[in-house]
Amino acid sequence: MEVIRKQxxxxxxxxxxxxxxxxxxxxxAQFVVPLRKETASANALLCAVLRRGTVTxxxxxxxxxxxxxxxxxxxxxxxxxxxxxQCIGFVASLIDDSFAPGGEKLLEPVAALLGExxxxxxxxxxxxxxxxxxxxxxxxxxxxxxxxxxKRDYADRRLVQELCAGEPYAISxxxxxxxxxxxxPKKLYNQYRDLISxxxxxxxxxxxxxxxxxxxxxxSAFAGLPRxxxxxxxxxxxxxxxxxxxxxxxxxxxxxxxxxxxxSCTSTDHTALLMGNTLFGGSSNSKLFLNVREKLSLCYxxxxxxxxxxxxxxxxxxxxxxxxxxxxxxxMAQLCAVxxxxxxxxxxxxxxxxxxxAYMSMGDSQGKLENxxxxxxxxxxxxxxxxxxxxxxxxxxxxxxEAMETVKLDTVYFxxxxxxxx
Amino acid sequence: MKQLFYQRIxxxxxxxxxxxxxxxxxxxxxxFAKKYAFFATRYGGMDTRFCLEGQWxxxxxxxxxxxxxxxxxxxxxxxxxxxxxNGAEPNAFTANAMTGYYFDSTEHFEENLKILLSFxxxxxxxxxxxxxxxxxxxxxxxxxxDNPDWQIYTRMMKCLYSKSPVRTSIAGTVESISHIxxxxxxxxxxxxxxxxxxxxxxxxxxxxxxxVDLARDILPKEGxxxxxxxxxxxxxxxxEKESSIQxxxxxxxxxxxxxxxxxxxxxxxxxxxxIGDIACDILLGDSSPLYLRLxxxxxxxxxxxxSFEMMPGVAYLYAGGDSKDSRRVVREICxxxxxxxxxxxxxxxxxxxxRAAFGxxxxxxxxxxxxxxxxxxxxxxxxxxxxxxxxxDDITKQDISDFLRDNIIPERSVFSEILPKE
Numbered sequence: 001m002e003v004i005r006k007q008x009x010x011x012x013x014x015x016x017x018x019x020x021x022x023x024x025x026x027x028x029a030q031f032v033v034p035l036r037k038e039t040a041s042a043n044a045l046l047c048a049v050l051r052r053g054t055v056t057x058x059x060x061x062x063x064x065x066x067x068x069x070x071x072x073x074x075x076x077x078x079x080x081x082x083x084x085x086q087c088i089g090f091v092a093s094l095i096d097d098s099f100a101p102g103g104e105k106l107l108e109p110v111a112a113l114l115g116e117x118x119x120x121x122x123x124x125x126x127x128x129x130x131x132x133x134x135x136x137x138x139x140x141x142x143x144x145x146x147x148x149x150x151k152r153d154y155a156d157r158r159l160v161q162e163l164c165a166g167e168p169y170a171i172s173x174x175x176x177x178x179x180x181x182x183x184x185p186k187k188l189y190n191q192y193r194d195l196i197s198x199x200x201x202x203x204x205x206x207x208x209x210x211x212x213x214x215x216x217x218x219x220s221a222f223a224g225l226p227r228x229x230x231x232x233x234x235x236x237x238x239x240x241x242x243x244x245x246x247x248x249x250x251x252x253x254x255x256x257x258x259x260x261x262x263x264s265c266t267s268t269d270h271t272a273l274l275m276g277n278t279l280f281g282g283s284s285n286s287k288l289f290l291n292v293r294e295k296l297s298l299c300y301x302x303x304x305x306x307x308x309x310x311x312x313x314x315x316x317x318x319x320x321x322x323x324x325x326x327x328x329x330x331x332m333a334q335l336c337a338v339x340x341x342x343x344x345x346x347x348x349x350x351x352x353x354x355x356x357x358a359y360m361s362m363g364d365s366q367g368k369l370e371n372x373x374x375x376x377x378x379x380x381x382x383x384x385x386x387x388x389x390x391x392x393x394x395x396x397x398x399x400x401x402e403a404m405e406t407v408k409l410d411t412v413y414f415x416x417x418x419x420x421x422x
Numbered sequence: 423m424k425q426l427f428y429q430r431i432x433x434x435x436x437x438x439x440x441x442x443x444x445x446x447x448x449x450x451x452x453x454f455a456k457k458y459a460f461f462a463t464r465y466g467g468m469d470t471r472f473c474l475e476g477q478w479x480x481x482x483x484x485x486x487x488x489x490x491x492x493x494x495x496x497x498x499x500x501x502x503x504x505x506x507x508n509g510a511e512p513n514a515f516t517a518n519a520m521t522g523y524y525f526d527s528t529e530h531f532e533e534n535l536k537i538l539l540s541f542x543x544x545x546x547x548x549x550x551x552x553x554x555x556x557x558x559x560x561x562x563x564x565x566x567x568d569n570p571d572w573q574i575y576t577r578m579m580k581c582l583y584s585k586s587p588v589r590t591s592i593a594g595t596v597e598s599i600s601h602i603x604x605x606x607x608x609x610x611x612x613x614x615x616x617x618x619x620x621x622x623x624x625x626x627x628x629x630x631x632x633x634v635d636l637a638r639d640i641l642p643k644e645g646x647x648x649x650x651x652x653x654x655x656x657x658x659x660x661x662e663k664e665s666s667i668q669x670x671x672x673x674x675x676x677x678x679x680x681x682x683x684x685x686x687x688x689x690x691x692x693x694x695x696x697i698g699d700i701a702c703d704i705l706l707g708d709s710s711p712l713y714l715r716l717x718x719x720x721x722x723x724x725x726x727x728x729s730f731e732m733m734p735g736v737a738y739l740y741a742g743g744d745s746k747d748s749r750r751v752v753r754e755i756c757x758x759x760x761x762x763x764x765x766x767x768x769x770x771x772x773x774x775x776x777r778a779a780f781g782x783x784x785x786x787x788x789x790x791x792x793x794x795x796x797x798x799x800x801x802x803x804x805x806x807x808x809x810x811x812x813x814x815d816d817i818t819k820q821d822i823s824d825f826l827r828d829n830i831i832p833e834r835s836v837f838s839e840i841l842p843k844e
Contacts, residue, residue, distance in 0.1 A: 021452070059714075064709030067778070068709050068778040071777050098432070138723075142725075146671070151568050254670065284502055350509075357511070
């Protein structure tokens with residue numbers, strides 16, 4: 001699969017991936033900015049306000065009608081965290097021209113709308129439409145407050161907050177309730193002007209159209225984008241592990257407890273840590289799945305994630321409250337087993353195959369490709385799924401044990417039930 | 423093998439029914455690295471009462487799901503491990519009327535398919551292994567019980583239905599699953615995991631003939647008898663008007679459900695599904711007048727949405743989200759349905775909603791899993807899902823209006839809400 005990266009203007013890059021096999025094309029426009037607690041909520045709100053209307057389609061009704069006529073093309077605003085950067089913008093999905101029953105061209109009008117959402121929002125007296133600002137601010141506050149509803153996500157997020165307290169990585173992609181409450185229309189508009197003129201814009205296309213056509217559609221869609229001196233995204237600072245383990249507990253009226261454990265890793269052998277994590281808790285063949293779940297029946301889920309940018313591994317599990325210590329001990333025992341290389345051949349082979357399968361099938365999903373290449377662009381890497389697969393393929397087991405040897409428990413989070421509750 | 427072409431959506435399907443009754447569908451997809459297999463039985467959470475060898479059996483709620491968990495055990499160990507060693511991460515789900523087992527892999531596909539077909543068709547349980555699963559599934563049940571979306575939906579179903587087993591949770595309860603034994607699991611497997619009650623769908627760049635040969639070699643030569651099932655006599659009246667509970671959530675959430683007349687099997691089933699979907703979009707989809715007005719008034723936010731669902735003997739339209747005045751939203755939905763019926767549906771609006779619905783169905787074909795599940799549902803209900811463009815052509819505004827007039831009325835509606843704990 002050939003990836004073409006091209007600069008279209010100052011601080012505007014296009015990642016182009018030709019593919020004829022999909023029913024759809026995907027087009028994405030994302031600003032990459034450092035994740036900061038002062039601006040995170042404002043950036044999240046910006047996307048939502050911009051999505052409400054443009055000069056040509058000034059309200060949701062006219063925009064929805066326009067998208068319906070384009071055979072239900074969708075344009076969603078996205079707010080993502082990539083390393084210690086925040087990526088904000090829009091992702092559009094449209095059916096491939098070859099399936100439009102009337103033979104219409106769909107790429108150009110969708111690209112134009114994407115450009116207009118960013119460059120020409122609906123405004124009143126030099127500010128965003130007040131009604132849009134107010135209602136989206138309320139929606140953002142609701143969205144931040146509702147993060148408590150899904151207890152598994154909530155516990156995972158609380159762990160990272162505690163683990164990385166004081167570092168940008170602890171900031172939620174939507175910012176905080178406190179910052180969202182303080183948002184003001186005038187400041188938001190100024191931040192918007194600043195964002196579009198000084199931030200790097202990453203464009204992504206996957207579909208059947210040739211590069212020239214995509215370039216020309218995007219050049220014309222973003223012709224009005226102001227460009228000043230471009231500020232780069234943030235380079236991630238690795239987490240410095242704690243000397244003493246940090247223990248945190250929350251209590252809520254829940255029936256299941258959530259145990260989260262955060263580990264720091266000083267090794268910079270990313271491929272080895274990725275493999276180590278897959279063996280530890282990264283697949284349904286991992287030590288955590290087979291032991292904490294299958295052997296001891298302590299939980300329905302127990303899995304781990306490797307946060308490459310920060311050199312962290314986090315474990316997430318849902319257990320009976322009284323099984324806290326058993327689960328904790330077993331998770332530590334399984335980490336130890338990986339560190340000491342107590343692994344069967346099939347485990348190594350399985351972890352390797354799992355990762356290879358994930359890399360090799362990435363090209364089969366436009367959404368995954370967009371997300372992968374945005375991550376690469378945000379961090380300034382030029383790896384491809386193929387190059388990463390090659391590293392996994394040639395990795396020697398000894399490197400895994402050495403890298404995993406540097407993994408140390410840092411923070412433990414437990415969400416428990418309330419005293420006296422059922 | 424019979425090959426069918428579907429020009430308007432750029433698809434073709436190879437089909438064959440084996441002498442043992444197994445239906446096989448192969449959907450060729452060239453250019454994709456991954457290959458996907460889906461093996462499903464027409465047996466799900468709602469099939470608790472059935473007749474095996476002349477005897478009516480009442481099995482515990484949650485047994486189909488329990489069986490799904492236990493099917494991965496083999497005499498040699500666990501099929502998860504075998505598949506994972508080959509880089510395939512298998513998984514399974516239990517729905518109300520089907521249980522599906524699947525994996526995707528980029529390498530060793532045929533070998534993996536053999537493993538899938540064999541572990542699903544050969545049961546291996548011991549009293550000990552069955553007992554061990556109690557802990558895992560109990561934690562899965564605890565996890566979903568803490569999930570507000572699940573709570574609100576399950577409670578809505580209990581309000582809508584008085585007899586149909588869809589009112590019971592697919593996973594059952596911690597209590598109901600404690601009655602499950604190895605013997606009952608064997609009986610359920612014997613009744614429903616026969617080739618004549620199953621379908622195999624493969625999507626990807628494969629040789630269709632090989633798939634058929636492989637299935638013929640591995641699966642039992644005999645089909646199985648048709649198993650009578652008892653879903654009770656469900657009246658058209660609702661069971662209870664409303665349900666309300668308090669949970670640890672940030673803001674009130676609601677769902678309203680409308681009990682609709684179920685459709686007959688055959689192409690009528692697909693037609694009814696399409697009518698229900700379009701009616702839902704016209705009534706409250708995100709480009710509908712109602713949605714836009716309620717969003718503007720701050721009564722709903724982006725969490726609001728609706729859907730039309732059908733299962734054996736059951737059909738319902740439901741909608742909901744977060745709202746500060748959910749009862750008013752429900753009243754407005756009923757009034758809007760009445761208005762659409764009385765004043766008629768705007769022609770331009772109708773045409774563009776249909777266009778968008780076509781686009782969204784086409785987009786759905788990108789997902790291998792979605793393709794496989796659609797073909798499976800189509801097979802179980804006697805229709806061909808890839809005929810959706812033709813079915814769409816034949817639907818008229820009158821069909822939509824009739825649907826709204828008959829189904830979206832206060833007498834058929836129920837209300838389920840979750841309020842934040844004080």
